[in-house]
Amino acid sequence: MSKKIHEFNDIIRKLRKELFGKGPDRIHTVFVDNMAVSTLYGNLTASEQFIASTPEGKEMVHAARTSLIQEHYSNRTPEGMEELIGAKLEHLFSDIKIQEDMAVSVFIFDRNIAGGQEAADR
Template sequence: MSKKVHEFNDIIRKLRKDLFGKGPDRIRTVFTENMAISTLYGNLTPTERFIASTAEGLKMVHTARTSMIQDLYSKAAPEGMEELMGTKLLHLFTDIKIEEDFAISVFIFEDKISE
């Protein structure tokens, strides 16, 4: 794993830990063109897993996880992300599979990402 990928993953982990009280256990990120694609494993807190044990709770956790992240990123890129990447963050697309506790985030940057 390159230093840039490692630092990018650390930014994501810290932000999610600060926001939800727990960051992902493992993150795998690849850079391609102007995108960073991250797969995040082990995201949910014990409380979220309990809440998600019902159909209504599962929807609630899914909505909270995706909406909160998208809302946060729409206001501003996480501290240090654009400096690390050398380009402006334009969009974030994210979703989480609650039942399997993994998420995918696709970060779209203004310019091509250099390793």
């Protein structure tokens, strides 16, 4: 795995831990053109898993998770992300599948960031 992807995953993990009290157990990130696409596994806290045991709870956890992430990134870019990538973050698209405890975030930057990077797990 490239050092840049490893550091990018660490930035994502740290932010999610600060926001939710738990970071993902595993992150898989690929750089493609001007995008970083991250799949995050093992995101939910024990409390969120309990709340999500009902259909209404699933909707509540989904709404809270997606809204909080979108709002946070629209207010500020995580510390060190743009410097690491060498490009300005323009947009973030994020969603989570509660039952599978899997999330996907697509980070859109203002220029190509791939530079020959390959997929990496961590």
